[in-house]
Amino acid sequence: MNTRLTTLLTTFLTDRGSPFAIRHILLRYAAITLLLATPLAWGQSAPISGTLGAVGSDTMAGLMLRWGESLTTRYPDVKLQFQASGSASAPTALVAGTTRLGPMSRPMTSEERDNFIERYGYPLLELKVARDALIVVVHRHNPLRALTRQQVDAIFSTSRACGAEAPIRRWEQLPATRDWSFGRIALHGRNLASGTHGLFQERALCGGYFRNDISEHPGSSAVVAAVGESANAMGYAGFNHLTPAVHALSLYNDGGTAIPPDEAAIQSGDYPLSRYLYLYVNLPPGETLPPAEQALISLIMSDEGQQIARASGFVPLTPSVLNAQQRW
Amino acid sequence: MTSVSANSASRHPRFSRVNDLWPWLCAASVALSLLMLGALLTLLLVRGLGHFWPATLEEITLSSGETFAGQAVREVALPQQDGDERLYFTGNQDIDGVRWRWVAIDEIVERAQPTDLIRLDRSPWGDFIGRLVAIEQHGQRWEGDAAWQQLATLLKLPANQRQESQLLLTTVDGQILRQPLANVVSAQTPNAMAWWQKTFAWGDAVWRFLSEGPRAANTDGGVWPAIFGTVLMVILMSVIVTPFGVLAAIYLNEIAHQGRLTRLVRIGVRNLAGVPSIVYGVFGLGVFVYGVGGSLDEWFFSDTLPSPTFGTGGLLWASLTLALLTLPVVIVATEEGLARIPEAQREGAVALGATRLEMLTRIVLPMAAPAMLTGVILAVARAAGEVAPLMLVGVAKLAPQMPIDGEFPYLHLERKFMHLGYHLFDTAFHGEDVQAAIPLVYATALLLVLIVLVLNLTAIFLRHYLRRQRGNEC
Amino acid sequence: MTPPRLSSSRQRLLQDRVATGLITAGGVGVLLAILAIGVFLVWETLPLLVIGDTLALAKLSPLAWGTLKAALAALLFAIPVALGAAIYSALFMSARLRSRIKPALEMMEAIPGVVVGFIAGLILAPWVERHLASALMLIIWLPLSAALAGLLWQLAKTRLRRRLPLSWAGLWLVPWFVFMVAIALWLAPWLEQHWLGGDLRQLLDQRYGMDYATRNALIVGIAMGFAVIPSIYSLAEDALADVPSTLIEGAQALGASRWQALWKVALVAAGPGIFSAIMIGAGRAVGETMIVLMASGNTALFSASPFEGMRSMAAAIAIELPEASPGSQTYHLLILAALVLFIFTFLVNTLAEVVRQRLRRRYRQIGGTL
Structure with a gap:
């Protein structure tokens, strides 16, 4: 039946004059494609299409890319184009109107919010999309299990703004590692331009200054890899880069309990260096989002989207947080 | 003294033993260099190609009674105690939360290789x-x-x-x-x-x-967009660099007055080949991206400002920067070719009544063509392996849109692109898990080295062939 | 060859004028574009220099030190190896072997820095950290084993010597080295246990108070040395091979041994060429970006220890400049770093080029075959 239809179509389309061979073949090919494609197109209800643009956090690059991949498997015509140039680039792009979606690994400052309101007259929609944390890691065989805030500060900073009395330079200075005979603590961290560097400085060093002998790596995974290779190393990195090659230390909270950086503690916020990851959306009040954006957000808020966040090494949101954002 | 050599070295007289050892140290330098080069290439070949071989899966039973399955990756010594530990890739991240496992070898009771894994x-x-x-x-x-x-x-x-x-x-x-x-x-x-x-x-x-394209945020999948981006950028670059390089070489060698100034300029051009590539990157960022690109945006794309169109790194700026970087290579190679052409050929042409243009286009350029080609190939080889300047002028971690597609105007010069060398750097340092990315990094490195080596070998053979041919002619 | 078809001669002359003008314009334009690099760099750093911002300059000084330290480490490794290889292949190696080995060694230069950096930073550095004693022992052991090979060769029977001539030693020493490396790696842990009391790193730390960073000057030296060897080798070899053979033969005729002729005559005659080769190598080492970025740890330290890291200007530009907003102080500072690199490499290369040209002229005067 198929061939009959094709010939019919072909003769119909080439009714004037004798068909040239190439034209003939081309048309036949087109007709077959048409026949094959029709049932597929019918099978899908209300196709969503378009290219989504997002500009923002470098930390969330992997996560956004995976969400984009999953979105494309759901709706083959939707593509997510993500420009990872740091959290600070998201507010600029949102104000400029070049994107409607701004993923950020920190909440917006009030100044950034005001800039947007000044331009558009309404506030941005703030969505929490996952939870993340900064971890302090040591080699997997290192007996050290927990550090106080002051100890972290004494190890990584010169300023000791969190109130430690003396700098800690050697493993013998920590009670847990008195027998860890590897001499000086080799420090690893991120480079100046990264948000991780800034956040660690602000939250773990109490705003103080880093030591200048920290090896600065261009990526968190490079930090983890370096610490996993040397027994005398300690470093800080994003939680999503944790591998069994290193051990993530528990941190003492203000109440004096050591909180391990596990999923539960990060999800609840008990772990001192945990944070939300955000997606800022430019949505005028009373309007609804275009279907492609809508599809992305419902994917993120769905169970599948949160599983993808977990697969990328982040921590899913609690059901209560998800429910609070349920209207999206 | 017994140190009279028996072979080709017999021309020279006897000499003392200590001095006799120096040539050996020199020979050792050659051997050491060859060894390092060989070791590097072997490492890349074995690890880069070996990654794709279906690895044997083991079922491990530990002394604690625990079992798991995985692929053995490597072994290192345990710190502060005797024995080694082995790293297994175990996968199953959704079930276990991790996909690697370090096990002390002493704890392993049984290693089986069941066929139903x-x-x-x-x-x-x-x-x-x-x-x-x-x-x-x-x-x-x-x-x-x-x-x-x-x-x-x-x-x-x-x-x-x-x-x-x-x-x-x-x-x-x-x-x-x-x-x-x-x-x-x-x-x-x-x-x-x-x-x-x-x-x-x-x-x-x-x-x-x-x-294929990369998957799972560059930790898996292929490198096709990076190959495509590298090749496209290099092609654009050679389209830009060839005419200008050849023009400058002809000017320096055939037209300019051969005086002190020309000699100085020639030295200057040669030296630019030694200026670090990152400096060209800085120039590209400051002049092309912020300067020219910024102005273009103001004039033609003001409706999309402040989001930049040409005012950010992109294919065009990367090609231009690398063209500038490889310009000295092309100029020097072409000049060498021009200088090899016997003066008699030019004089003969002029004596027969040809103008300078005719002499150039009909006699000199055809004879210098292989040299120009060598220069361009060398330039391409240098550009293909260069990463540092690209980090400043337009390479991207992941570019979802290819710089060539079905959308008008088909070739999108303002788009960011992927590059093999940068892809290598990015997966090795920025990825989610370095350990998982390393096999892919090896494969990418092997591919990059192969491309660059093949280009260089082409240039070497071309030059060799050219010299032999010239030798016959003269 | 067929004579050019003679069209109207005035038109031809006009064409010629126009073409010459175009070529001149194009050539001068290209040269000006190249000049623009320097102008741009100076222009962008003027704000810093005019204010005389000493704080900014103070920020740059550890980077400058790091650059020099990395380059020095690389040259310490590269110069002996490259010069040794150049002497051997110019003066001892058989012609057939030389025509193969020289391109092979020059091929090393083509290996992209990012590949060398990856191997050095992620593979070599952790290995050396775990096997520091073995690595250091190799550095001493390899020259010794070369000398050992020489001694054994002299004691060997004539037939074996004919089989394994010195002129092919560059090749057949490779398996010898593989064997020797294997022996060293096998012996090193044992030696470390007996002579150094278990762990060399602990010894360094306790007795000398030396710190050990995974990515350090030693690693950078080896990796960047690897990248610099071919450029030094290639130029030095050219210089040595170009020494007129009459010079060496003359010296030998006057009673000098081959080694004396080499040491006192050939090396002296090619001295300027070798100097310029080293200068070019230094220029390359100073500007190399990816290797230092990936293998140095990027710690902005003032330390001379070979076991500590450094941060070079080129690496700092590569990671920090894309994030620096144009016009900010960091931006100008990084461009100043680029200017310093530019001026330094330009001066070094010019010096090398001038010396080389002078040398070439001298050979011509001596009456070489050139």
């Missing part, structure tokens, strides 16, 4: 290693060998047509997983495969690496 490549969770129990589809259920056959047929269908199917899997320690088949990319039982099946699987994996 299966390795699934899935998206989003990565690899699964365990056993296949059954396949369920529309209420039907296949088990045992039938399940295998069904899996093989189903995997040939596109992903959206196997949405209804589910795999019932168990890990070796007995945990059960229901895996929707739509998320499975490929399946293998490496322990049951014969060597020829493995060879096919290997060829298939290499092909997928070369022809």
Whole structure:
């Protein structure tokens, strides 16, 4: 039946004059494609299409890319184009109107919010999309299990703004590692331009200054890899880069309990260096989002989207947080 | 003294023993360099190509009674105690939360290689290693060998047509997983495969690496967009650099007055070949991107400002920067070719009444053409391996849109692009998990080195051929 | 060859004028574009220099030190190896072997820095950290084993010597080295246990208070040395091979041994060429970006220890400049770093080029075959 239809179509389309061979073949090919494609197109209800643009956090690059991949498997015509140039680039792009979606690994400052309101007259929609944390890691065989805030500060900073009395330079200075005979603590961290560097400085060093002998790596995974290779190393990195090659230390909270950086503690916020990851959306009040954006957000808020966040090494949101954002 | 050499060295008289050792140290330098080069290339070849070979899966029983399955990756010594530990890739990140496991070798009681171990490549969770129990589809259920056959047929269908199917899997320690088949990319039982099946699987994996785009945020999949970006950028660059380089060389060699100034300029051009590439990158960023690109945006794309069109790194600026970087290479090579042409040829042409233009286009340029070609190939080889300046002027971690597509104007010069060298750097340092990325990094490095070496070898042979030919002519 | 078809001669002359003008314009334009690099760099750093911002300059000084340290480490490794290889292949190696080995060694230069950096930073550095004693022992052991090979060769029977001539030693020493490396790696842990009391790193730390960073000057030296060897080798070899053979033969005729002729005559005659080769190598080492970025740890330290890291200007530019907003102080500072690199390499290369040209003229005067 198929061939009959094709010939019919072909003769119909080439009714004037004798068909040239190439034209003939081309048309036949087109007709077959048409026949094959029709049932597929019918099978899908209300196709969503378009290219989504997002500009923002470098930390969330992997996560956004995976969400984009999953979105494309759901709706083959939707593509997510993500420009990872740091959290600070998201507010600029949102104000400029070049994107409607701004993923950020920190909440917006009030100044950034005001800039947007000044331009558009309404506030941005703030969505929490996952939870993340900064971890302090040591080699997997290192007996050290927990550090106080002051100890972290004494190890990584010169300023000791969190109130430690003396700098800690050697493993013998920590009670847990008195027998860890590897001499000086080799420090690893991120480079100046990264948000991780800034956040660690602000939250773990109490705003103080880093030591200048920290090896600065261009990526968190490079930090983890370096610490996993040397027994005398300690470093800080994003939680999503944790591998069994290193051990993530528990941190003492203000109440004096050591909180391990596990999923539960990060999800609840008990772990001192945990944070939300955000997606800022430019949505005028009373309007609804275009279907492609809508599809992305419902994917993120769905169970599948949160599983993808977990697969990328982040921590899913609690059901209560998800429910609070349920209207999206 | 007994140190009279017996062979070619017999020309020179006897000399003392200590002095006799110096030539050996010099010979050792050559040997050492060769050894390092050989070791590097072998390492890249073995690790880069070996990654695609279906690795044997082991089922490990520990002295604690625990069992797990995985692929042995490497061994290192334990710190502060005797013995080694081994790293296993265990996959199953959705079940265990991790996909690596370090085990002290002393703790291992049994290493088995059961043939029914299966390795699934899935998206989003990565690899699964365990056993296949059954396949369920529309209420039907296949088990045992039938399940295998069904899996093989189903995997040939596109992903959206196997949405209804589910795999019932168990890990070796007995945990059960229901895996929707739509998320499975490929399946293998490496322990049951014969060597020829493995060879096919290997060829298939290499092909997928070369022809597919990256998956799972650059931790998996192929490098096709990076190959494409590298090649396109290099082509654009040679289109820019060839005419200008040749023009400058002709000017310097044929037209300019051969005085002190020309000599100085020539030295200057030669030296630019030694200026660090990052300096060119800085120039490209400051002048092309911020200067020219910024102005272009203000004049022609003001409606999209402040989001930049040309005022940010992109294909065009990267090609221009690298063209500037390789300009000295082309100029020097072309000049060498021009200088080799005997003066008699030029004089003869002019004596027969040709103008300078005719002399250049009909006599000189055809004779210098191979030299120009050598120069361009050398330039291409240098540009293909250069990464540092690109980090400033337009390379991207992941560019979802290719710089060439069906959208008007088809070639998008303002788009960012992927580059093999930067892709290597990015996966090795920025990725989610360095350990997982390293095999891919090896493969990418091998590919990059191969491309650059082939280009260089072409240039060397071309030059060799050219010299021999010239030698016959003169 | 067929004579050019003579069209109207005035038109031809006009064409010629126009073409010459175009070529001149194009050539001068290209040269000006190249000049623009320097102008741009100076222009962008003027704000810093005019204010005389000493704080900014103070920020740059550890980077400058890091750059020098990395380059020095690389040259310490590269110069002996490259010069040794150049002497051997110019003066001892058989012609057939030389025509193969020289392109092979020059091929080393083509290996992209990012590949060398990856191997050095992610593979070599952790290995050396775990096997520091073995690595250091190799550095001493390899020259010794070369000398050992020489001694054994002299004691060997004539037939064996004919089989394994010195002129092919560059090749057949490779398996010898593989064997020797294997022996060293096998012996090193044992030696470390007996002579150094278990762990060399602990010894360094306790007795000398030396710190050990995974990515350090030693690693950078080896990796960047690897990248610099071919450029030094290639130029030095050219200089040595170009020494007129009459010079060496003359010296030998006057009673000098081959080694004396080499040491006192050839090396002296090619001295300027070798100097310029080293200068070019230094220029390359100073500007190499990816290797230092990936293998140095990027710690902005003032330390001379070979086991501590450093941060070079080129690496700092590569990671920090894309994030620096144009016009900010960091931006100007990084461009100043680029200017320093530019001026330094330009001066070094010019010096090398001038010396080389002078040398070439001298050979011509001596009456070489050139």
